[in-house]
Amino acid sequence: MYSGGMPSDLPALLGDLITVNHRLTRVAAHAADSRESPAVWRTLSVLRQLGPIRLGEIAARSRISQPTATKLVAHLVERGWAARLADPLDARVTSTVITAAGNAALSAWRSELAEALLPMFDGLADAELATIRNAVDILRERLDGSEVPVERVPTAAVTTARVPASEPGRPAGARA
């Protein structure tokens, strides 16, 4: 639990990280405009960041299943926040792009969220802010860099071919 002064205990740190993470998620859920869900914003972020992108890659990047990505994108399209493009080279593919409205909505959400969270982070010293910023950068880098980089997750079959020699203890099937 309280890791206050335990140095170098990576497992404990990761546990704490995830726990704090979950708590932050709840706070954000309260703070943000609750008419839309976290998944919507997360997906919009992916779209904004990666431009026209295939469904499968959205799923891989977001660490969600392909059907879930389909559902989310459908919702975004309904909302007018995303649009789908047929791929001239492959008729199976429809890429998704964020629209101007989507961009605006995402920015608005970020502002709103920030404003709502401000009181909670008011009075942080610059050094503390820098620490958080650095941590965010480190985590983002790891999230981007670590596995599932360009490779897509197999649809349903069991595949061990994509492991880039970095996943020793992964049950391979997620929730089977």
Added chain:
Amino acid sequence: MYSGGMPSDLPALLGDLITVNHRLTRVAAHAADSRESPAVWRTLSVLRQLGPIRLGEIAARSRISQPTATKLVAHLVERGWAARLADPLDARVTSTVITAAGNAALSAWRSELAEALLPMFDGLADAELATIRNAVDILRERLDGSEVPVERVPTAAVTTARVPASEPGRPAGARA
């Protein structure tokens, strides 16, 4: 407080923080392959940390609604990971405690999670680890400290002087 540092675009930082947070949540969901959900572990963490605790406080701490807390606790009790205690002073109240099994399950989850995440955080420099650890501590402090204005006198009267709590299964006071 160290005034005059970098401009610190706080809104942007908060947006990034939450976005990274959501992505991490997905990663954790994949990594900790347990058949239990984040909410379960989050609730168990609260129970472990705060000992016998009322439903309402679980809800407040977790930033979830009271009915959701009821549901989660019911699930935990079913699982044998939590037990409920009648309050001898107020028959409306039933406090909840984590059981030994719950404690073990929580610890096991944390280990499992840590192991699964290790590859992702492999090769981090000590300084980077320290940064993350500090950020976690800062965030936790803010999460604890700015505990949603529950429009109530801060804890004090409620959280103190409960049942000895050494034996979770024992009601400690025959209720009429």
Added chain:
DNA sequence: CCACTGTACATAGCTTGGCTATCTATGTCC
């Protein structure tokens, strides 16, 4: 003592994000 208001939790019913399993359509390779 009895109503009356407030509090702590339970129940009902809904929405949404997530999953697996499966299907269709298209691409690719022999």
Added chain:
DNA sequence: GGACATAGATAGCCAAGCTATGTACAGTGG
């Protein structure tokens, strides 16, 4: 052309979250 692989869609399920409401108890004023 036929066999297999791949991209995405559809169906159906469960969990976590919510609001609204109900129920039992606590505390108070008459």
